Amino acid sequence: MLGHRLTAVGKAPVETVIDSLSTLFTVDNEAIVKSMIPQLFPSLQFLEYFGFAHNGQVELTLDGDKIYTLKPSDPQRAGRAAFQPDSLPLAIAERNVLFSDRYFPEEKIYYILYNSCWGRESKAEFKSREKAASLPSFTEFGEKAFGILQGNPVGKIIFDMRNNGGGNSAQGTAFIERLARFLEQHPGIKTYVVIGRSTFSSAILNTMDFKHLTDAVVVGEQTAGKPNHFGEVRSFQLPESKLTVAYSTKYFRRTDEETDTITPDVRIEMSFTDFTKGIDPVYEWIKAQ
Incomplete structure (x- = not known):
């Protein structure tokens, strides 16, 4: 099958x-x-x-x-089967990490994979300081990122949020504000933001940050989330059924235009053939620019 x-x-x-x-x-x-x-x-x-x-x-x-x-049947992990492509592009191979990066010296591309608006600092602020210690620090990641940008020849920056379902937008906003100042000093660097069907909530806010603060080209698919949306989700448990109810506590208005999605400047969707061959058409398009 x-x-x-x-x-x-x-x-x-x-x-x-x-x-x-x-x-x-x-x-x-x-x-x-x-x-x-x-x-x-x-x-x-x-x-x-x-x-x-x-x-x-x-x-x-x-x-x-x-x-x-x-x-x-009982879904035991040992009995599962999955289609095996020839290889996996970075966006798929590392889709389960909070954030990651890679510098491609030959292409002079610095690739940031931002899968979640979360990290050690956000966990400590909103949840548990004890559990936060097991998470990677986005502050440290940011310092590393700017060290790479300042210490290597970079012609293009990719900020990939196609797998990002949200979290705490503040850490991404602070990073993007700093990046915007860096780009003002390095106008020769082209910036690309990747979005997709899983881009939602705080990742939508960070996409709007890029649109407001930089000249980034937005590439990929339309987002599941809307630019203006309810967020800051909290939850409570129903006393009898014990079901958890989630609800929004804040309305985020980031644009005067009422739209149902963020449409990329360049629409590129990965086909199943691309997946089988380990090709990321978004990355290939950016590399060719």
């Missing part, structure tokens, strides 16, 4: 399944559908509720003619 295209679930085309599952969340834009559907699709309960699965099993049609029947 790995590497084949899903075309139907039961007797329903996959487009119908997507349409039904999309009623389970607020559809602000196309990107939120692309982000949420892969998370909801594996739920047998949802597929049964909408009538796409029956009797505790689901029938999948692949490539338009191959039919496989799946039954639920």
Whole structure:
């Protein structure tokens, strides 16, 4: 089944399944559908509720003619299988770290992968100082970043937030403000900000920081989050069901224009063929500029 295209679930085309599952969340834009559907699709309960699965099993049609029947099982990690591409680009290989970087001397590109607006300082401020010690320090990361920028020939900077679902925007804003001052002193450096379907919440605010403070070119896909949005999420537990309820406490207004997404200056989406070959089309486009 790995590497084949899903075309139907039961007797329903996959487009119908997507349409039904999309009623389970607020559809602000196309990107939120692309982000949420892969998370909801594996739920047998949802597929049964909408009538796409029956009797505790689901029938999948692949490539338009191959039919496989799946039954639920205990999801032990040892029994899982995953498609193996030829290689993994940086944005995918290190998508589970909070932040990372790499300097490419031949291309004179400094690549910052910013997967989460979080770190040791944010954890200590908002949660637990004891647990914060196990997290990487964004302050130290920032000092390292500017050391690389000042000590190496850099022609292009990539700030990649396509996997960033948010956190605390303040640390990113402070970094971007400092970077903006650095770029004013080095006008020959081109800056690129990468966004995508998983860019949300505080990462949206940091994207707007780049748009307001720099001449960065925004590349990638439309964001799931909106420029003006509710945030500063808190939660409480219902006393009887013990379910956790999350709610927003602040409205962030970053633009006078009411839009449902941030649309990149240059739209580039990774295809499955790109993924199989280990190609990041965003990075390749930036490298060629």
